[in-house]
Amino acid sequence: MPKTARAVRSAPERLHLAADVLVLGGGPSAAWAAVAAAENGATVVLADKGYLGTSGATAPSNTGTWCVPPGDNRHAVVERRWQRTGELADQRWMLRCVDTAYRNLLQLSEWGYPFPSEDDGRLYIANLRGPDYMRFMRRRVLLAGVTVLDHHPALELLSDGDAIVGAAGVGRQVERDWRVDARAVVLATGGCAFRERILGSTGLTGDGYLMAAEAGASLSGMEFTGKYTLAPHGSSLNKGLPFRWASFHREDGSPILGPTGEPLRNGIGDREEEVARALIEGPVYARLDQAEPALQGWLRQGQPNCFVPYDRAGIDPFNDLFRITLRAEGTVRGTGGIDIVSDDCATGVPGLYAAGDAASREIMTGAVSGGGAVNSSWALASGWWAGKGASTHARRRGGKAFRSEVQPLGQAGLRPAASPRADVSAGEVIEAVRNEVTPLDKNFFRSDTGLEKSGERLETLWRDVRDHLQGEGLERIRTREAASIAAAGRWSIAAARYRNESRGMHRRTDLPGKNPAFAHRLVITGVDDFRIAGAPERLAELAS
Amino acid sequence: MIEIVSATRCVECDICVKVCPANVFDATGGVPVVARQEDCQTCFLCEIYCPTDALYVAEVAEGPTGISEAEVEARHLFGGYARALGWRRGKAGGSQFDPTHRIRVAQ
Numbered sequence: 053m054p055k056t057a058r059a060v061r062s063a064p065e066r067l068h069l070a071a072d073v074l075v076l077g078g079g080p081s082a083a084w085a086a087v088a089a090a091e092n093g094a095t096v097v098l099a100d101k102g103y104l105g106t107s108g109a110t111a112p113s114n115t116g117t118w119c120v121p122p123g124d125n126r127h128a129v130v131e132r133r134w135q136r137t138g139e140l141a142d143q144r145w146m147l148r149c150v151d152t153a154y155r156n157l158l159q160l161s162e163w164g165y166p167f168p169s170e171d172d173g174r175l176y177i178a179n180l181r182g183p184d185y186m187r188f189m190r191r192r193v194l195l196a197g198v199t200v201l202d203h204h205p206a207l208e209l210l211s212d213g214d215a216i217v218g219a220a221g222v223g224r225q226v227e228r229d230w231r232v233d234a235r236a237v238v239l240a241t242g243g244c245a246f247r248e249r250i251l252g253s254t255g256l257t258g259d260g261y262l263m264a265a266e267a268g269a270s271l272s273g274m275e276f277t278g279k280y281t282l283a284p285h286g287s288s289l290n291k292g293l294p295f296r297w298a299s300f301h302r303e304d305g306s307p308i309l310g311p312t313g314e315p316l317r318n319g320i321g322d323r324e325e326e327v328a329r330a331l332i333e334g335p336v337y338a339r340l341d342q343a344e345p346a347l348q349g350w351l352r353q354g355q356p357n358c359f360v361p362y363d364r365a366g367i368d369p370f371n372d373l374f375r376i377t378l379r380a381e382g383t384v385r386g387t388g389g390i391d392i393v394s395d396d397c398a399t400g401v402p403g404l405y406a407a408g409d410a411a412s413r414e415i416m417t418g419a420v421s422g423g424g425a426v427n428s429s430w431a432l433a434s435g436w437w438a439g440k441g442a443s444t445h446a447r448r449r450g451g452k453a454f455r456s457e458v459q460p461l462g463q464a465g466l467r468p469a470a471s472p473r474a475d476v477s478a479g480e481v482i483e484a485v486r487n488e489v490t491p492l493d494k495n496f497f498r499s500d501t502g503l504e505k506s507g508e509r510l511e512t513l514w515r516d517v518r519d520h521l522q523g524e525g526l527e528r529i530r531t532r533e534a535a536s537i538a539a540a541g542r543w544s545i546a547a548a549r550y551r552n553e554s555r556g557m558h559r560r561t562d563l564p565g566k567n568p569a570f571a572h573r574l575v576i577t578g579v580d581d582f583r584i585a586g587a588p589e590r591l592a593e594l595a596s
Numbered sequence: 597m598i599e600i601v602s603a604t605r606c607v608e609c610d611i612c613v614k615v616c617p618a619n620v621f622d623a624t625g626g627v628p629v630v631a632r633q634e635d636c637q638t639c640f641l642c643e644i645y646c647p648t649d650a651l652y653v654a655e656v657a658e659g660p661t662g663i664s665e666a667e668v669e670a671r672h673l674f675g676g677y678a679r680a681l682g683w684r685r686g687k688a689g690g691s692q693f694d695p696t697h698r699i700r701v702a703q
Binding site: 106178355362 | 608613614615616618619635636637638639640641644645654655656658659673676677680681683690691692693694695696697698699700701702703
């Protein structure tokens with residue numbers, strides 16, 4: 053029988069549990085971290101803002117993985133992919149990620165996850181259907197003896213002065229505060245989608261970034277938030293794949309041309325740039341008319357969520373022109389997040405680990421998007437490492453934790469620096485951040501003057517958030533989300549202005565082309581008064 | 597976003613209240629209500645978890661379309677996404693028939 057977390061004190065107004073490891077989040081990396089920690093002998097609590105099984109960017113999607121089978125060819129595959137990362141990724145991390153992800157994909161198959169078969173009968177394990185995968189992972193987490201708290205968003209981390217020793221939050225359906233004392237915490241809270249209406253975005257507000265930074269952890273790659281994905285206009289379906297076989301037209305019917313002057317027949321990858329330019333000028337329409345009939349069938353059957361908007365709006369996307377948009381994806385398909393300092397996904401703050409999109413994926417995918425594939429393999433691998441790392445730390449620390457008084461670390465949105473003001477509201481803060489970090493002409497195409505103005509606006513906004521934003525009861529969830537979004541937006545704009553060049557998804561119209569002096573990562577440390585530093589050195593080879 | 601909880605189809609199991617990652621529903625003791633529509637992320641997952649196909653999420657993510665239950669019923673849209681996936685009565689199914697690997701080859 054797996055060991056389970058225990059209640060410290062039961063009171064109707066408050067839930068107080070104790071465990072070796074607390075995992076925050078409800079997507080794939082959280083699930084893998086919880087399973088890994090439990091397998092390592094730890095008692096584990098997983099607390100998620102939403103529901104483990106539907107939370108996050110994976111559950112509503114159908115995602116490829118970066119699936120590289122063992123063998124010498126791995127080095128060549130990794131080397132080829134590295135060439136596309138703007139020289140910022142780290143091949144050692146890429147190799148260990150594909151190895152661990154592959155092992156966990158095989159593990160899924162051994163557990164009985166219903167993978168499809170190829171024509172020769174072999175299982176095809178390189179693709180995971182989101183709703184099925186995450187429902188399956190929920191069951192594995194429960195089988196491992198993990199205590200799962202759904203709809204229990206974390207508001208802040210707890211520290212005993214030497215290390216992180218848990219977190220506190222509120223159960224939003226039971227309207228009761230919770231606290232979990234834990235010898236290690238894994239942040240698997242996902243990226244920051246800046247409240248763009250994309251799949252999984254409601255919960256993806258960058259909460260883990262702010263919690264980690266308040267604890268003293270650093271962030272990296274925050275400037276890489278220039279990834280946008282095509283979607284039918286007004287829909288949530290930020291899935292680019294069908295647009296691989298599309299033509300694109302302006303309002304007057306004229307085709308949008310690619311870089312060679314030919315009509316664009318593939319709207320994904322680098323070609324998003326042509327569509328972005330046209331969208332700044334006016335409405336853009338597409339038709340999936342480059343897909344042959346057999347492919348149309350596979351797209352419909354294999355990517356059914358992509359066709360829900362068309363079917364419900366009465367559109368035949370293979371024959372009809374329909375209006376499209378580019379959806380901002382923040383750090384979800386961007387690469388920024390909590391900086392990882394060792395192989396066990398430690399953050400440098402004792403007792404605090406990060407996984408999935410909460411962690412920076414710059415070491416995996418550099419300045420370009422990890423899309424579904426790399427990010428999905430990263431979740432499979434980083435969740436596993438973080439769960440093992442956190443449970444090992446918990447065992448080492450043993451009874452040393454909780455000897456001194458426990459302090460809550462939450463500041464902005466929870467404990468304002470000055471008196472709360474009712475006119476500083478979560479909704480308005482989020483709207484103000486969105487105005488700087490989502491418009492195509494500000495964030496897809498960037499310039500120093502534009503970034504300077506955005507930076508000034510976000511500094512003013514941040515001072516209001518820091519000094520005056522506060523909520524009571526369940527409202528604290530909103531005010532904390534708004535504070536996290538404001539912090540993430542501010543870091544992103546500041547890092548984008550610091551990186552005086554263009555690289556990958558960071559497109560500076562005033563500075564086209566790469567500058568070799570910036571062929572390194574940018575690391576941000578601090579919340580209110582933060583600093584940005586280049587990190588040319590390689591990551592530490594060994595776990596701390 | 598979520599627009600319809602069909603009182604004629606709903607069996608009051610409150611699964612939608614539990615599984616919605618954005619917490620848009622409230623339990624009432626009877627048919628759940630959409631209490632926080634604005635938070636809906638239009639992920640369609642409540643539909644496939646619903647054992648009686650009683651929920652309808654319209655395709656527009658920015659705001660409600662005002663579509664009626666009668667129209668959704670007449671156009672056979674209840675449960676449409678679940679059928680496309682191969683999920684039935686709120687139970688997972690169909691991932692073993694996913695032909696996405698053929699799309700990746702074509703890509």
